[in-house]
Amino acid sequence: MTENPNIQSVADVGLVGLAVMGQNLALNIADHGFHVVVYNRTTEKMTEFIDKVKKEEPSAPRMSGQADFKDFVASIKRPRKIIIMVQAGKGTDAVIDQLAAIVDPGDVIVDGGNAQWTDTIRREKTLRDKGIHFVGSGVSGGELGARFGPSLMPGGPLDAWNHIKPIWTAIAAKVDDKGRPIESHIPGQPAQGGEPCTAHIGSDGAGHYVKMVHNGIEYIDMQLICEAYFLMKSLLGMEADEMSEVFAEWNQGVLSSYLIEITADILQQRDPRKKKGFLVDYVLDTAGQKGTGKWTSTSALDMGVPANAMAEAVFARCLSALKDERVAASKTLKGPKAQKVKGKTKLLDAIHDALYCSKICAYAQGFQLMNAAQAEYHWTLDFGSIARIWRGGCIIRAAFLQKITDAYHDDPKLINLMLAPYFRKALHKGQESWRKVVSLAAENGVPCPAFMSALAYFDGYRAKVLPANLLQAQRDYFGAHTFERLDDERGRFFHVDWPEKGRPMIEA
Ligand code: NBP
Numbered sequence: 282m283t284e285n286p287n288i289q290s291v292a293d294v295g296l297v298g299l300a301v302m303g304q305n306l307a308l309n310i311a312d313h314g315f316h317v318v319v320y321n322r323t324t325e326k327m328t329e330f331i332d333k334v335k336k337e338e339p340s341a342p343r344m345s346g347q348a349d350f351k352d353f354v355a356s357i358k359r360p361r362k363i364i365i366m367v368q369a370g371k372g373t374d375a376v377i378d379q380l381a382a383i384v385d386p387g388d389v390i391v392d393g394g395n396a397q398w399t400d401t402i403r404r405e406k407t408l409r410d411k412g413i414h415f416v417g418s419g420v421s422g423g424e425l426g427a428r429f430g431p432s433l434m435p436g437g438p439l440d441a442w443n444h445i446k447p448i449w450t451a452i453a454a455k456v457d458d459k460g461r462p463i464e465s466h467i468p469g470q471p472a473q474g475g476e477p478c479t480a481h482i483g484s485d486g487a488g489h490y491v492k493m494v495h496n497g498i499e500y501i502d503m504q505l506i507c508e509a510y511f512l513m514k515s516l517l518g519m520e521a522d523e524m525s526e527v528f529a530e531w532n533q534g535v536l537s538s539y540l541i542e543i544t545a546d547i548l549q550q551r552d553p554r555k556k557k558g559f560l561v562d563y564v565l566d567t568a569g570q571k572g573t574g575k576w577t578s579t580s581a582l583d584m585g586v587p588a589n590a591m592a593e594a595v596f597a598r599c600l601s602a603l604k605d606e607r608v609a610a611s612k613t614l615k616g617p618k619a620q621k622v623k624g625k626t627k628l629l630d631a632i633h634d635a636l637y638c639s640k641i642c643a644y645a646q647g648f649q650l651m652n653a654a655q656a657e658y659h660w661t662l663d664f665g666s667i668a669r670i671w672r673g674g675c676i677i678r679a680a681f682l683q684k685i686t687d688a689y690h691d692d693p694k695l696i697n698l699m700l701a702p703y704f705r706k707a708l709h710k711g712q713e714s715w716r717k718v719v720s721l722a723a724e725n726g727v728p729c730p731a732f733m734s735a736l737a738y739f740d741g742y743r744a745k746v747l748p749a750n751l752l753q754a755q756r757d758y759f760g761a762h763t764f765e766r767l768d769d770e771r772g773r774f775f776h777v778d779w780p781e782k783g784r785p786m787i788e789a
Contacts, residue, residue, distance in 0.1 A: 288355040292318035292345065294448060295353055295363040297376050298394075299326050302420065303366035305427035306393065306452070311340035312471050313451040318345045320353040322367075339469030354383050361388040362445055366420075369394040377404055386412030389444045391435070393420045397576060398436075398486030398493060402658070405437055405485040414441030417485070419492020421675035422454065429466050430454035432675035433479035434495070434667075436488025442481040453479040454674025460683035462673035478673040483660035490580075490654055491667055494647050497577025497591045499540075499676045500570075501643040501731055504594035506544050508729040509636045512718065515619040515727045517628060521559035525549040527629060535637055535707070538679030568598040577650070584653045587741070588646040590639065593734040616726035628721075634711035635718035639735035641708060644685065645698035646738065652696075665689030699742065708739065 296307045299321035310317045321327040331346040338344070347353035357363065361384055365376050373394055380390055390413060392401065401417030408415040419434030420427060433453045435442055442449075455463045455475030465472040482488040506528075513519045513527065525548035532541045550560045574595040581588035600607075622628050648664055655662045668685035672678055688701035698704055719736050722729045741747065756762035758781070763774035780786045 285349075285352050285355055288347075288352050290356060290358050292316045292357045293362070294318075295320065295357045295361065297321070297353075297363065297365050297380075298367035298372075299330050300366070300368075301424045302393070302427050303364075304330055305424050306364065306366055306420070306431075307344065308334070308338060308340060308468070309428055309430070309452045309471070310448060311338070311343040312469055313448070314343065315448055315451070316343045316345070318347055318353060318356045320347050320350060324348045337468075350379060351383060354380070359385070359388070360444060361385070362391065362448070363388070364391045364393050366393050369396050370400070373400070374404075377408070381408060381411060381413060384413060387414070389414040389416060389441050391416040391418055391445060392489075393418050395419075395492070395496075395571075395573060396489050398490035398658075401436065401486035401489045409438070414438055414444065416441045416445060417489040418449070419482075419488050419495065421492060421495055421671075423676065425466070426454065426674050426676075429464065430472060430478070430674050432495075432670050432673060432678070434482050434488040434492045434670065435479065436482045436484065436486055436490070438484065439481060446481075449479045450477040453477040453670075454678075456673040460669075460672045460680070460686070462678060476669075478670040478675070480663075480666045480670050482667070483655070483662055486658065487655075487660040487662065490658070490660075491651060491662070493573050493576050493580070494651055494654075495671060495675060495677060496573035497588070497594075497650075498643060498647045500574035500577075500594040500598070501591050501646075502538075502540050502640065502677055504597050504731040505636055505639050505643065505735075506540055508732050509632050510544070510548075512632050512722060512727060512729060513629070516622045516721060516725060517625055518621055521548040521561050531633060531636075535681065536633065536640070536679075538681065539676060540679075565604070566601060567604045568601045570595065570598050574598070577647075580654065581646075581650050584650070584657055586646070586650045586653045587738060588650050589738055590643050590731055590735040591646050591650075593730045597730050617724065619725040619727055622721065628718075631714035631718050634714035635732050638708055638711040638715045638739070639732050640681070641699060641704050642735035642738050643731075644681075645704075648685070648698050663689075664695075665693070697742065699739065712739070 293315040294310060295318045296303055297320050299319055307317045307319050319327060327346045327348065334344050335341050347356055354361065363380060365373055367373055367376055373392055373396060377390065390408065396417055405415040405417065416435050416437035420431050422431035430453060433449050435449060455472045455477055457463055457475050463472045463475040482491050510524060513524050525545045528541050528545035528548065532545060547561055552558050552560045552563050578588060578592035578595050581591065651662055665686045668682045672682045684703050685698065688698060688703060689695055695701055699708060715736060719732050753764040757764050757776055758779045761776055763776045765771060765773060766775055777786055
């Protein structure tokens with residue numbers, strides 16, 4: 282690259298993409314003492330950002346902007362470290378192509394967007410062939426996480442990780458020795474000490490895969506909380522502020538998590554427009570989605586992993602989006618009318634247990650999926666470490682994750698989280714209530730698909746016998762797909778000519 286002689290290579294790191302995530306990540310990096318140079322395709326956004334930083338941010342001396350792409354690259358110290366925070370997909374490819382044409386072998390490009398892991402595998406290989414390091418790093422925690430400490434899931438060559446490790450460990454969320462987040466939301470005064478919520482996940486697309494599963498778990502975690510809320514509302518007639526208190530109380534126990542905390546907060550907010558009632562009761566009941574939940578479920582289907590509850594959470598959003606159809610159907614498709622249930626405290630405790638048991642199943646599915654993916658893509662994933670870096674910064678941060686870390690620490694070859702003694706005990710203790718809640722919901726016509734599929738997963742996983750004998754017989758009947766026999770060794774396949782249309786059965 283022909284460099285502009287007026288540009289000095291002073292920046293420790295460069296960042297491309299100044300929408301909400303890029304701006305916040307740049308500020309977080311500068312807060313930690315690194316000099317960041319930023320670039321954005323639309324130059325005005327960059328100049329506006331730099332002007333604002335100069336006026337308001339304590340880290341301003343460590344932030345600069347460049348309008349010209351070559352000057353931007355030239356202003357970074359070698360080996361260059363360049364973070365991309367642009368729209369996933371075509372936007373990321375466009376920036377990588379621009380960078381690949383001018384950076385040098387040994388430089389490190391980091392994609393912090395929500396890339397699909399297969400794209401990351403492709404990009405890593407293309408850049409490796411040119412001698413350029415590529416890291417696909419999951420960044421979780423939304424805009425606040427990016428600003429004050431996200432959970433970071435980097436994948437790629439170990440060499441590349443070692444280059445970005447000082448920055449990544451500095452800017453990541455921190456947890457104390459009990460796994461509790463240490464937070465500071467004061468610009469220029471980041472949280473001190475603690476264990477950083479980042480670790481090298483594995484080669485090429487491993488980081489983005491794990492981030493995708495994080496989002497899949499986020500979908501089901503949210504759906505389960507919404508079902509608990511809906512049961513309280515439908516079967517106990519509770520008002521939002523009363524439910525807020527229940528969630529706040531649950532946040533002190535085994536369910537303690539960011540999502541339960543924000544639920545308690547949301548439910549107590551009054552409507553700012555009407556000045557009466559609660560805001561949540563005015564929010565239209567249709568949920569959007571950006572695709573990572575769908576990717577997780579598609580990946581589970583591709584690999585034959587029974588992540589039914591995770592998929593259910595995606596379908597629940599799809600069903601919610603059919604608002605007009607649902608309103609019309611509500612007038613013609615009849616079902617039971619939800620009856621108010623007596624024994625409020627007892628039912629609330631049962632909903633709590635149903636939520637906890639379903640959550641265990643959801644996480645079991647997420648980890649089962651990552652286990653299948655590591656075999657498929659030749660990664661070596663450390664599940665204890667993954668749970669550890671999700672304890673702070675990210676949307677699914679929860680006290681619960683420490684128990685997952687402990688479970689994999691005790692048994693690194695654990696094949697399903699439900700089998701770990703701690704979780705097995707919790708499932709045994711909570712299942713009676715869980716079943717009661719699910720049957721009450723069914724009897725009263727209250728939809729709670731995630732509670733139900735999680736329970737079906739639990740019962741299916743622990744079933745010595747399933748009706749798949751009949752299913753396989755059906756397959757052999759119409760398609761000669763063969764079957765194995767209970768009274769013969771595994772791997773021997775049989776076919777019979779079934780007595781279709783009166784023919785006698787012939788063992789083939
Ligand atoms: P967006 O995903 O909305 O992307 C906007 C940025 O991409 C702008 O800087 C825009 O530049 C740039 N861009 C686009 Br669009 N096409 C480009 C191209 N062809 N070449 C160069 N730049 C291009 O921003 P975001 O919400 O900050 O998210 C950034 C990344 O982080 C995404 O991959 C997202 O999925 C991921 N992520 C987001 C969140 C979140 O909570 N928002 C959380 C975790 C991860 P312009 O100004 O010139 O249009």
